[in-house]
Amino acid sequence: MTIQANIAESDKTSDETTPAAVPAAGTGTGYGILETARRQVLEDGIGLTQAQLEEVLRLPDEALPATLQLAHEVRLKHCGEDVEVEGIISIKTGGCPEDCHFCSQSGLFDSPVRGVWLDIPELVKAAKETAATGATEFCIVAAVRGPDIKLMNQIKFAIDRINEAVDINIACSLGMLTQRQVNQLAEWGVHRYNHNLETARSYFPEVVTTHSYEERLDTCNMVKAAGMELCCGALIGMGETLEQRAELAAQLAALEPHEVPLNFLNPRPGTPLENQGIMDGKDALRAIAAFRLAMPRTVLRYAGGRELTLGDLGTREGLLGGINAVIVGNYLTTLGRPATADLNLLVELNMPIKELQKTL
Amino acid sequence: MNRVSLPNRSTTGVSSSAATAQFCGHCGEPSDGGADPTSDVHRRCGERLAMEPPRYCADCRRRMKVQVTPLGWSAECSRHGVLAP
Ligand code: SF4
Ligand SMILES: [Zn+2]
Ligand SMILES: [Zn+2]
Numbered sequence: 150m151t152i153q154a155n156i157a158e159s160d161k162t163s164d165e166t167t168p169a170a171v172p173a174a175g176t177g178t179g180y181g182i183l184e185t186a187r188r189q190v191l192e193d194g195i196g197l198t199q200a201q202l203e204e205v206l207r208l209p210d211e212a213l214p215a216t217l218q219l220a221h222e223v224r225l226k227h228c229g230e231d232v233e234v235e236g237i238i239s240i241k242t243g244g245c246p247e248d249c250h251f252c253s254q255s256g257l258f259d260s261p262v263r264g265v266w267l268d269i270p271e272l273v274k275a276a277k278e279t280a281a282t283g284a285t286e287f288c289i290v291a292a293v294r295g296p297d298i299k300l301m302n303q304i305k306f307a308i309d310r311i312n313e314a315v316d317i318n319i320a321c322s323l324g325m326l327t328q329r330q331v332n333q334l335a336e337w338g339v340h341r342y343n344h345n346l347e348t349a350r351s352y353f354p355e356v357v358t359t360h361s362y363e364e365r366l367d368t369c370n371m372v373k374a375a376g377m378e379l380c381c382g383a384l385i386g387m388g389e390t391l392e393q394r395a396e397l398a399a400q401l402a403a404l405e406p407h408e409v410p411l412n413f414l415n416p417r418p419g420t421p422l423e424n425q426g427i428m429d430g431k432d433a434l435r436a437i438a439a440f441r442l443a444m445p446r447t448v449l450r451y452a453g454g455r456e457l458t459l460g461d462l463g464t465r466e467g468l469l470g471g472i473n474a475v476i477v478g479n480y481l482t483t484l485g486r487p488a489t490a491d492l493n494l495l496v497e498l499n500m501p502i503k504e505l506q507k508t509l
Numbered sequence: 510m511n512r513v514s515l516p517n518r519s520t521t522g523v524s525s526s527a528a529t530a531q532f533c534g535h536c537g538e539p540s541d542g543g544a545d546p547t548s549d550v551h552r553r554c555g556e557r558l559a560m561e562p563p564r565y566c567a568d569c570r571r572r573m574k575v576q577v578t579p580l581g582w583s584a585e586c587s588r589h590g591v592l593a594p
Contacts, residue, residue: 236579237579238577238578238579239576239577242575242576242577261537261564261565261572262564262575263564263573263574265574265575265576267578271576271578275578275579275580278578278580278581279579279580282579282580284579418536456560457560477579478578478579478580479577479578479579479580479581482575482577483560483561483577484559484560484561484562484577484582488579488580
């Protein structure tokens, strides 16, 4: 079953549209910010500022097709036509001591998610299945504040077993790290580390109280300094203002992450945000375009919540509006679109899957 | 079909099926017991169960151990066995 978001059909998403046949956008649109973005981002490769991003997020619905089209052109020019495909898996689910208000894995909320560990043979099997979809990235995630020795040992063992079994890049997301842990992960061949900012600095205390924005930034900066690729994501639709959404995009841009996974809130039962409404599909698409215009060269990945917020039509529009990476299949505790649906869509859009050797 | 829809149990599991579900796999509340029309609250749960695995055992309402992988999932009740798609 697919929930269709309230997104108007636009000419741009007709079946004939291909990445190679995108008409010029932002020219003669009558929207000054799009004219500026065309020169500044598309031609010069310089991301929009926070104030400029606010303007993009405030554009009317009528400007959405032109905004997405420009973001798509930016993505094609600065990133190419490839789409990076990744699978993610939880090695340790639930029971986290932190209180991120959106998260069903916090042990502080009355969530139905039970604590559970995945065994290594299951993890290796999942890595093989993920690679068989054409994915080049496999991200191992744990619901922890930061890893302890037991988890680090398990990760080392898992990395070795996966490397023996299948060719795929291994990424990790294990919470806040010490310098020693950063060094160990880099040494073990973890090529990318995920640690999200989640929301704007000014909104963060409304969403998380058990650790600070600065602590998150510390881990991000250590990861980059150690030579790993930084994957640093956003979760939008948590009640932040448009200004704060622009602030988040600008703060992410300043970090210069290799990848930004873009999540849309899927309100989880038992969490403080369970009654937050689902984000409007058009706002989500404007945010996708704005994030691309903030970060012309970054891998911008569809992550959790898109099925609920955007549905099938919106998924397609986002891929033609700045997105150049997807999480294939399921998420950590919820299910995604069938992998074949996304892979078939990429074929239909003439977007090749990024190959493994290009990411090594 | 008036009850909350659940996938069939795997062969490692036990007898219960959607037709005899006592509890909603999504919210854990008693299922409709054949009410017609199905209550709104569980209709939404049924929609959600297309996008996430069940968290509660349909037989006993225990919270299940759920494992989600990129291409599959399983849910285990300590009393009633493993549920898989
Ligand atoms: S640290 Fe991660 S797993 Fe823990 S509550 Fe926050 S988002 Fe959830
Ligand atoms: Zn229910
Ligand atoms: Zn049971």
